[in-house]
Amino acid sequence: MPFISKIQRQTDYSRFPSSHPIVIDNGGSYFRIGWAGEANPRVIFRNIVQRPRHKITGETVTIVGDHDLALLKYFDCTRSGPRSAFDSNVVYQFEIMEYILDFGFNRLGADGSQIDHPVLITECACNPVQSRSKMAELLFESYGVPSVAFGVDAAFSYKYNQQRGICDKDGLAVCSGFSTSHVIPFVNGEPVYEACCRTNVGGYHVTDYLKQLLSLKYPNHISRLTWEKVEDLKMEHCYIAPDYASEVRLFQKGAKEAEEKTRCWQLPWTPSPALEPPSEEEIARKAALKEKQGQRLREMAEAKRSSKINELENESKKLEFLLLQLRHVPENEVRSFLSKTGYVSKQEIESAFTKTTQSLRKYKGELENEEKADLSAAEKYTLINIPDNMLTPEQVKEKKRQLFLKTTSEGRQRAKQKRFEEDLERERQNKQDEEKRLENPELYLGQLRAKHRDLSEKVEQRKRLKTNGGHSNGNNVSGGVGRGERLNAAQRERMRLLTTAAFDRGKGEDTFGYKDEDWQLYKLMSKDTEDDDEGPDEDEAELARVSSRLRDIDPTFVSRSEAGPSETSHLRPLTKEDFQILLGVERFRCPEIIFNPNLIGIDQAGLDEMAGVSIRRLPAVCQSLDERMTNSILMMGGNCLFPGMADRLEAGIRMIRPCGTPIRVMGASDPILDAWRGAAAYAAAMQFPQQTFSKVDYYEKGEDWLRQYQLRYTY
Amino acid sequence: MEREVIEADLVLPTHLGFKKIQMYEKYPKGQARGRHRKHLKQIIQAENYQNYPPDVPNYINIESPPSMHPCKKICDITGFAAPYYDPRTNLRYANAEVFKAIRSLPNDYVQRYLALRNAAVVLR
Numbered sequence: 072m073p074f075i076s077k078i079q080r081q082t083d084y085s086r087f088p089s090s091h092p093i094v095i096d097n098g099g100s101y102f103r104i105g106w107a108g109e110a111n112p113r114v115i116f117r118n119i120v121q122r123p124r125h126k127i128t129g130e131t132v133t134i135v136g137d138h139d140l141a142l143l144k145y146f147d148c149t150r151s152g153p154r155s156a157f158d159s160n161v162v163y164q165f166e167i168m169e170y171i172l173d174f175g176f177n178r179l180g181a182d183g184s185q186i187d188h189p190v191l192i193t194e195c196a197c198n199p200v201q202s203r204s205k206m207a208e209l210l211f212e213s214y215g216v217p218s219v220a221f222g223v224d225a226a227f228s229y230k231y232n233q234q235r236g237i238c239d240k241d242g243l244a245v246c247s248g249f250s251t252s253h254v255i256p257f258v259n260g261e262p263v264y265e266a267c268c269r270t271n272v273g274g275y276h277v278t279d280y281l282k283q284l285l286s287l288k289y290p291n292h293i294s295r296l297t298w299e300k301v302e303d304l305k306m307e308h309c310y311i312a313p314d315y316a317s318e319v320r321l322f323q324k325g326a327k328e329a330e331e332k333t334r335c336w337q338l339p340w341t342p343s344p345a346l347e348p349p350s351e352e353e354i355a356r357k358a359a360l361k362e363k364q365g366q367r368l369r370e371m372a373e374a375k376r377s378s379k380i381n382e383l384e385n386e387s388k389k390l391e392f393l394l395l396q397l398r399h400v401p402e403n404e405v406r407s408f409l410s411k412t413g414y415v416s417k418q419e420i421e422s423a424f425t426k427t428t429q430s431l432r433k434y435k436g437e438l439e440n441e442e443k444a445d446l447s448a449a450e451k452y453t454l455i456n457i458p459d460n461m462l463t464p465e466q467v468k469e470k471k472r473q474l475f476l477k478t479t480s481e482g483r484q485r486a487k488q489k490r491f492e493e494d495l496e497r498e499r500q501n502k503q504d505e506e507k508r509l510e511n512p513e514l515y516l517g518q519l520r521a522k523h524r525d526l527s528e529k530v531e532q533r534k535r536l537k538t539n540g541g542h543s544n545g546n547n548v549s550g551g552v553g554r555g556e557r558l559n560a561a562q563r564e565r566m567r568l569l570t571t572a573a574f575d576r577g578k579g580e581d582t583f584g585y586k587d588e589d590w591q592l593y594k595l596m597s598k599d600t601e602d603d604d605e606g607p608d609e610d611e612a613e614l615a616r617v618s619s620r621l622r623d624i625d626p627t628f629v630s631r632s633e634a635g636p637s638e639t640s641h642l643r644p645l646t647k648e649d650f651q652i653l654l655g656v657e658r659f660r661c662p663e664i665i666f667n668p669n670l671i672g673i674d675q676a677g678l679d680e681m682a683g684v685s686i687r688r689l690p691a692v693c694q695s696l697d698e699r700m701t702n703s704i705l706m707m708g709g710n711c712l713f714p715g716m717a718d719r720l721e722a723g724i725r726m727i728r729p730c731g732t733p734i735r736v737m738g739a740s741d742p743i744l745d746a747w748r749g750a751a752a753y754a755a756a757m758q759f760p761q762q763t764f765s766k767v768d769y770y771e772k773g774e775d776w777l778r779q780y781q782l783r784y785t786y
Numbered sequence: 787m788e789r790e791v792i793e794a795d796l797v798l799p800t801h802l803g804f805k806k807i808q809m810y811e812k813y814p815k816g817q818a819r820g821r822h823r824k825h826l827k828q829i830i831q832a833e834n835y836q837n838y839p840p841d842v843p844n845y846i847n848i849e850s851p852p853s854m855h856p857c858k859k860i861c862d863i864t865g866f867a868a869p870y871y872d873p874r875t876n877l878r879y880a881n882a883e884v885f886k887a888i889r890s891l892p893n894d895y896v897q898r899y900l901a902l903r904n905a906a907v908v909l910r
């Protein structure tokens with residue numbers, strides 16, 4: 072269940088005498104503070120600090136712990152993420168620690184000029200001296216605390232449970248916290264730090280793993296997967312499988328138990344308004360509209376055509392009249408007459424006349440007059456057969472023009488012929504195809520489908536190659552061209568041309584560009600790259616033809632490009648399933664990293680192996696106790712609340728211990744709060760004042776003494 | 787400050803009665819506070835654990851050794867058992883469908899999957 076912070080300001084601070092210790096459990100995830108001897112800490116909050124700026128006033132404020140998001144909207148939280156004082160399980164940022172202590176003491180109700188109570192604060196096992204001394208300094212200097220004691224949270228928890236009778240005085244404490252997991256053996260009630268074992272995997276890593284996996288699987292919903300939400304998901308749904316391999320096989324087979332074990336998180340979603348299939352009258356109305364539009368277009372075309380015909384008729388009539396007039400005009404006045412009309416010579420008028428009559432005929436709908444063209448061609452080409460030396464220069468020019476015209480018209484005819492033949496050919500092939508289809512529909516269909524598949528794969532591969540090549544060409548940070556995709560032929564050719572151009576110009580001087588031929592290089596290069604793009608087009612055209620054919624004859628065919636990649640999925644209307652996040656394998660894959668840190672690349676032993684390592688590390692004098700060790704294994708810490716953890720731990724330890732040793736794994740009475748409770752019980756005992764050290768001690772005895780300082784847990 | 791913010795007592799007050807030295811005296815505004823913080827690695831280095839006898843437990847001593855069990859190979863994408871791996875991207879996969887999915891992944895997704903396993907190529 073998600074933890075709830077308690078940050079109500081306490082009012083009974085003054086009730087407690089000066090000798091009454093304050094107990095602080097400084098954990099990686101939560102900070103707990105309260106009075107010694109009580110059952111529960113007074114104030115609990117998340118061990119993070121945020122320093123956002125107020126949106127309106129602009130001042131930077133400090134907010135400790137996690138708070139209701141609704142209140143945080145007044146602050147600009149983009150620049151300041153939540154920060155923790157911890158790096159792994161060691162405090163290293165004492166400014167943040169100071170903010171947290173401020174807040175803790177403030178909520179405890181502290182008043183007066185300084186904190187006048189001895190303080191018991193927890194730390195990690197084998198805390199570096201620097202961290203310890205800085206913490207002591209902070210407490211002494213800034214808060215005026217008279218005396219301080221440091222203890223290990225796992226030890227307090229174990230002692231507390233020992234007093235409750237849950238575990239024996241010899242045993243193993245398996246503590247799985249926020250950023251690390253420890254296994255500490257206890258002999259005679261005292262922790263044996265020489266045999267302690269720590270792996271840097273904790274609740275933070277599990278949540279982070281789950282968050283990454285879900286973000287990669289559902290990139291559309293990435294904004295929904297915040298850290299807090301994922302933590303909630305983890306606490307609610309994750310469990311530890313008794314055996315990872317067999318559990319995963321269930322899911323792989325798609326067994327029914329796997330379906331039941333899959334949890335589904337439905338995000339809020341509104342269906343888009345559904346487009347009902349248009350009803351009968353809708354269709355009829357649309358058809359009528361289209362008809363009307365078509366009619367209108369046709370009318371417009373008609374009108375245009377008739378006006379054009381009229382124009383042309385007028386034009387031709389005018390020209391005819393001109394020609395007539397020209398015949399009647401005497402020779403020497405021809406030129407002046409012509410200049411008035413705007414035509415240069417009689418032939419021009421004649422040619423214009425013929426042109427207009429022809430286009431007129433075309434508009435009137437008659438076929439193109441091939442013979443007429445031929446005839447006029449024959450007339451026009453009269454000059455060709457006459458050899459050059461018999462003609463005047465103008466006539467030579469005329470002849471050249473006619474030659475040109477003739478070749479072009481011949482070319483056109485040839486092209487027409489070829490097209491005609493191709494059409495015939497295609498007709499024939501289609502007929503053959505039809506016959507083949509009629510005689511054996513199944514086989515034909517299969518062949519067509521196979522062809523379609525091959526073609527589409529080829530096209531896609533080429534597309535991917537091109538984009539991949541484009542990618543690697545764009546992201547060439549490390550300069551690696553031959554990473555996986557070699558340059559294709561065109562690019563290689565370009566390279567070659569460029570290097571030869573730059574190279575063989577004589578040493579010492581770059582004379583590229585002085586000669587015009589050099590620039591032809593670029594024509595060559597660009598032609599090369601052009602060709603590459605032309606190639607796949609035939610394949611694509613073929614593909615289009617085949618898919619259209621398939622669509623005609625095969626009712627079940629869905630073209631590959633529609634069904635395949637997810638980029639086109641947004642064209643489909645979004646369904647309810649798009650807004651679901653499924654937790655199947657992730658449910659037990661994420662906590663698995665506690666037992667198998669290799670899954671996230673941390674090369675250390677998992678929790679069950681750590682127990683074996685710890686027992687092995689016991690000094691020789693304690694070796695005989697290892698049977699008793701496994702008889703009382705206590706699990707504590709927030710990260711061990713996963714269902715199925717106890718069984719898995721037991722099975723794992725059974726694997727590494729000699730056969731038949733008694734193994735008993737139990738969970739602490741309250742894995743999260745027990746550390747604080749144990750510390751509070753300890754602080755309330757009589758011997759506590761002897762275990763603390765005061766400011767005077769701290770400054771006199773120096774750092775070495777602080778290094779040796781260890782709490783004695785039995786009293 | 788808005789009323790609800792004040793009521794909820796969200797913000798840490800700048801002056802606290804029980805403190806001998808206030809925060810704003812210790813860290814005057816405008817000064818860069820972050821420079822002289824030592825990270826864990828530097829703290830451990832400064833500890834000079836090698837000068838002390840090796841059987842005395844200290845922060846590094848008590849770390850776990852690498853695991854003795856053979857590494858369990860699971861598919862990077864689905865989590866199933868994965869006997870195969872793709873030489874081009876270095877991802878592990880369980881069967882042919884997953885392989886197809888891998889080959890169609892864009893590059894940054896591949897790197898993120900690898901980073902989950904701490905196997906991404908980091909160019910620094």
